[in-house]
Amino acid sequence: MIAIDWGTSSFRAFRLGADGQAIARVETSMGILNVSQGGFPATLREAVGAWLAGGETRVLMSGMVGSRQGWIEAPYCPCPAGAAEIAASVCAVPFEDAQIFIVPGLSAQDASGTPEVMRGEETQIIGAGAEGLVCLPGSHAKWVRVADGRITGFETYLSGEAFAAIRSGTILGRMMVDGPPVEAAFDEGLARSDSPGHLLHHLFGVRSLGLFGQLHDSASASYLSGLLIGHEIRAALQPGDHVTLLGAPALCALYARAIGLCGGIAAIGPADCAAAGLARIGESIAWT
Amino acid sequence: MIAIDWGTSSFRAFRLGADGQAIARVETSMGILNVSQGGFPATLREAVGAWLAGGETRVLMSGMVGSRQGWIEAPYCPCPAGAAEIAASVCAVPFEDAQIFIVPGLSAQDASGTPEVMRGEETQIIGAGAEGLVCLPGSHAKWVRVADGRITGFETYLSGEAFAAIRSGTILGRMMVDGPPVEAAFDEGLARSDSPGHLLHHLFGVRSLGLFGQLHDSASASYLSGLLIGHEIRAALQPGDHVTLLGAPALCALYARAIGLCGGIAAIGPADCAAAGLARIGESIAWT
Incomplete structure (x- = not known):
């Protein structure tokens, strides 16, 4: 499987071995803000075409590539959600010579019913195998509650x-x-x-x-x-x-x-858990 | 007396009659940001030179003209302070043919000992004769407590x-x-x-x-x-x-x-209380 963490400003692809560990990786600056409209298939092929030609037919992507500004908008999956719920909600992307899915972001509501969203962080959390209270600091810091591998709710701080x-x-x-x-x-x-x-x-x-x-x-x-x-x-x-x-x-x-x-x-927690999270979610996907 | 409200982006001067009411006014865009270094005396003379020539010898100014970026920095007067304490703390400005004072800003401390400052608002409050809890909304909103005409403390919200x-x-x-x-x-x-x-x-x-x-x-x-x-x-x-x-x-x-x-x-409360506040403070100044 090819695991891709495709964010706003960066593109990172991992070729995973049978055990889910990365055996090769490609990293470019082709984040979604640097991809012109309609340019996603070509950007993907340029980055991992060799792996596709080498027989990889399964591609799983997470991050802002699934946002409204990305390749295809992958609708949010409501919490509580773990790898199984996320795998059941992946969004298929038409592509010639591979089966491509995008991991959905997660949605929740705070105590007042105001919506909450994340996109990409859910894959990091699953990859880390984190439990309990998890914080992902950054521009939009996420504070996330995880129980038995499932994200039950979260709040974002600006x-x-x-x-x-x-x-x-x-x-x-x-x-x-x-x-x-x-x-x-x-x-x-x-x-x-x-x-x-x-x-x-x-x-x-x-x-x-x-x-x-x-x-x-x-x-x-x-x-x-x-x-x-x-x-x-x-x-x-x-x-x-x-x-x-x-x-x-x-x-x-x-x-x-x-x-x-x-x-x-x-x-x-462990740094850089996207590939591990994609591997874990990928295990639960019904690939054809 | 000439009362001047000299702020960051505007200059307003009032010629006050014996009863403290404005009998003439001048308004320009020569706020302190528009006055070059050393240009304050000339700016003043250009705006109110006719009044000075007409025999006015007392000038009282408030606002950012007394800040570090203004004509002369007028040190803050600590709370509690009313017209009397402010009048006793005015800052003299050397000038040829008039006696000029600048109203000090006020300082206070919040419950944790963090300093608080205002400059110009104190004159508005005294001019309005406001009592109790007073709010001056704006970029830096002030919430001020006034008792018996004296400002006892305040907090600024950004x-x-x-x-x-x-x-x-x-x-x-x-x-x-x-x-x-x-x-x-x-x-x-x-x-x-x-x-x-x-x-x-x-x-x-x-x-x-x-x-x-x-x-x-x-x-x-x-x-x-x-x-x-x-x-x-x-x-x-x-x-x-x-x-x-x-x-x-x-x-x-x-x-x-x-x-x-x-x-x-x-x-x-009443709009535009600077002239009234300057008149009230001016009454308590020991003019020579």
Whole structure:
């Protein structure tokens, strides 16, 4: 089987052996934003044509390739869902000389009935074999509950994208000086997130602390990062909760330390679980 | 006396009669951002030179003209402070043929000891004669407590600037279509702010509601506005609180409706109170 993790800005394909382990891989920058309309079949063939010619006839893809902006929109599969439910909901893609399926994203509802969606993270989680509370940090951080291999519900926090927008679009950012992360300032922002008052009020403190010389311009980006991540973590977990982190190693390490400082217990899961997740889902698909 | 409200993007001068009422006014776009370094005396003379030549020798200014980016930095006066404390803390500006003072901004600390600042709002509040809880909505909304004419403390919320940054810098904004405000969507966002979950999670709902066809692209900016203003109001007031609103009439009307929907009782105060505030502070200054 060929397993493909096709995201917004990257394309990664894995040729899997009979045991589900990757025996070859191809990685390109042809994320869906770099593929012109109608260009998906050619992009695929260019990347893995040799493997197809070599006799592979099964292709399973996950990620934003199944979004409205991707190859074909793969409708969301409602939670609770594990490998079996996801395999039963894959979306077939017409293709000449291979059987191609796209893994659906998952949908859920929060306590108020507001919809929630993920696309790609479900494959990572299944690949990691994670259980309990799982966090995938990033622009749109996901906090996911998993029981017996099935994703039962999740919430998304816009922390990463809010950080970038506030940094680039407000007076807070205009005071910031680029430089290496400042751990002490991150920790101060994290501690601030535990003090009385709303995030919208805490944000102004980044400005006022700077005005009074209590926060250096070279440290205020780290403070803002700690403030936002602290708000996210304190909202998403209870003290004493165990959390498995999946994602980019440096970001996972930052979150693990922050979760510990917020009273949680974090473990960093295996990195790069997409191929394993696709292999696991692929086992449950009724290939013809 | 000449009263001047000199802000970031506008300059407004009032010639006050003996009763403190404005008998003439000048308004220009020479806010401090439009004044080159060292250009403040000439800008002032150009705007009100005729009044100076006519015998006015007392000039009192408030607003960002007293900030680090202004004419002279007028150090903050700590709360609690009313007209008397502010008048005792005005900052003298050397000038040939008039006595010029700048009203200081006010500083305070929130419950955690984080500094708070305002500059210009104190003059509006004193001019309005507002008492109790006062809200000045805007990019940096101020919620201010006033007792016996003295400002005892306040908190700033970055709601307005956060709205602009999220709209211009995130995927939420990329989905938004410009158009007139949609009151029903504003109210939905306002209601959402009362549901379980953190603002950073609620923000993602703007995206997911759109994906599921539950929020039109032409309505999502209003929803986001209601969401942020709702979070601010619910954090800043208790149900049953009375609030006086000061500021731009349209924004005050929006806040008054939102405060009512959040269980508070809002009254819109007099518009444009800077001249009255400067007159009131001017009465307490020891002019020579």
